[in-house]
Amino acid sequence: MTTKKKKIVTKGKSTAYLKKHSDSAKAVVKTDAQKITKAKGVITSAEKKIDTSEDLLNKANGYRDQSAAYKALTKQIETAQSKMKTTKSKKEREQCAKKIKSLTTQRAAVAATMRKIANSAGYTKAMSQKVRADTVISNTKQAISDLKAKKVKDTKNYTTYKTAYNKKVLEAKQKLQRDNGVKIQNKIKAARKSKGLKNGFSTAIYRADRKTSRVFLFGEASPNETDEQDLPTHPVDKSDPRINYGSRNSKQLSGTYYLHGSSFSKLDAQFVILQGWARKNVEVVVRGFSKWNHAYLASVSKTMDEPYKDTLAIQLTLQYAEKAHIKYAKKSKKKSKASASKKKGSSKSTKKYVTVKAGMTYWGIAQKYNVSVSSLEKMNKWPARVIPVGVKVRYV
Template sequence: MAAKKKMTAEQKLDSEISKYKKSVTNYKDKYNNAKTKQASFVKKANDAKDDKTKQFMTTIANSWKRAKDGYKAGYDRSNTKLKSLTKKKTKFEKNKVTKNLAKVSEKISEHSKKVDAGENEGKPAIYRSDGQSTDIIYVATTGGENDDTTSDISTWPRDSGAPAHNYARVSGKTVTLSGIITGNTDHESREKFNKLLQWHSRHYELTYKGRIYYKHLMISDIGRTYDDFATNIKVNLSFQFSYPVKVTAKAGTKKTNKTTKSQKSTQGTRNKTYKTLTVKSGMTYWQLSKTYGKSVAWLEKVNGKNLIAGKKVRVR
């Protein structure tokens, strides 16, 4: 009889988490059922017309109360264990990502040495940025690596002396690549291309490491061509830069002076108060920006491009 295959640490952890999730759900259901039963027999005891029936119903109600308390204790134990295992799983995942990225870096370093020694496969490497996989796709460039960064710049006249950067922002970064995916067999090169298709369809965040190096890319366009190669595939790839940021918000509302007229915002963060004032002749967004610490672009966004004397505008 073959020996039983031992579970890996990750499989064992997942199994334990699954077990305690079921236990928590089971205890919760039993607790709610016992609570309902207890309430039912308490009501019957209160409605009883003779002492004997009342005593009997009370005894059953107390029995369900003991069961309810037992299920509550079981729920608490299982839930505490589940939280501990979940925390351990999070730590495990972080360590796994770190190790995988280290493996990827080592693979790329070894691969670069082979390319420098004259092997066919290309040097630019494409792999997942989240460290959930150690798969790497290499592309031998034929049309070069291209990096294009574009900005949106306002065509509206701006206040004299206002910083130019308040009227512009980076709107996109694109990396394009034309090259060849190599393989010893047709199947091997197709497998590599299919991996790129999978990353594209699932919108994974990727790292591109060649002459150009970005960590936060997603494939926006992918194409292939079969012509005179027996086993290799010509590919065209476009990547769009997508940088993640963490957005946080403070609870509560801002305090305002008693003399300031405030009203609740109907957009953005709920229950957030803001300050308004009446526009005077000659007033500019640049002046308001300096006084209240808001950018000209922000003031124009919430109030419109033009200041009109006598009209109320938001400054905070």
């Protein structure tokens, strides 16, 4: 009687349920892998015993030829068994079964001959040790085959739970971001309509990932946005210097921002949170004198010229930047034909390369080796914005 395969149901399950079953399924896959590794160790140990036994048995006249025949038949049996498992044709399965039966009979006859040769040569103990080791290897190989099949099924189960869990987490994150986005905008609208101190609101700063609905509403004083460019020039004889490209070095926003509240202790608590955002490199959105979707708090400080219990003056410096995604070059194990074959002759290549490290740019390479950025872009396939770490950039 065949048991029905249990169907995994993830629809309507909670995040906690999916996490629990995902972790449990992962542990099962890990156990399968450990058992396979352990079983391979058993085979290795048994093979060593066979090697020790055969060192003696091969001294017996005729044993080596019979041993070779036994191994050849074993290999044929394993090939037929493998084909029998994978084929879908009933006729082919029947043919495989007949072949396996015939080969097994032949192998048994060879094994009997090997025992007779060993006994007559006085190597009965060595033969017994080899037979036991052969049996261990045969049984363990079957166990490994079963474990591998089980691992495949267990991996599918884990993937099902893990995929459902990740989807659930992503949906919850997206919902939280949507809800917090609405709350943030409502707070900004309410502040614009309010009277009194909050009426001085002119700048809003909140998390770009919208993990919380917290928004800092500031009164802005003397804001200053600075955009710095690197403009490397080349001197020209008896003429003005020349320039062929420019790149942004930095973009900063600084100024004094007034935070309003009911008490100094509450204002100071908000300042501590703002400091935490700066320390943790939280990406923020700025809406005020400057409208930035990607910014980081480079400097946060507080002062109090006058002891206002309901106002705190904060000096902020924000740096405009987008989060970097560093790409690493994959190391290929295969050797190319060009590198594998030895070059003949004494000619040397005039091409020169530099290995890219984190933070390196075409501009930096151009300055170091006195070449232009445009020539670097022509000689290499990577765009100026993203140069993978670990690759070799040609500069000559």
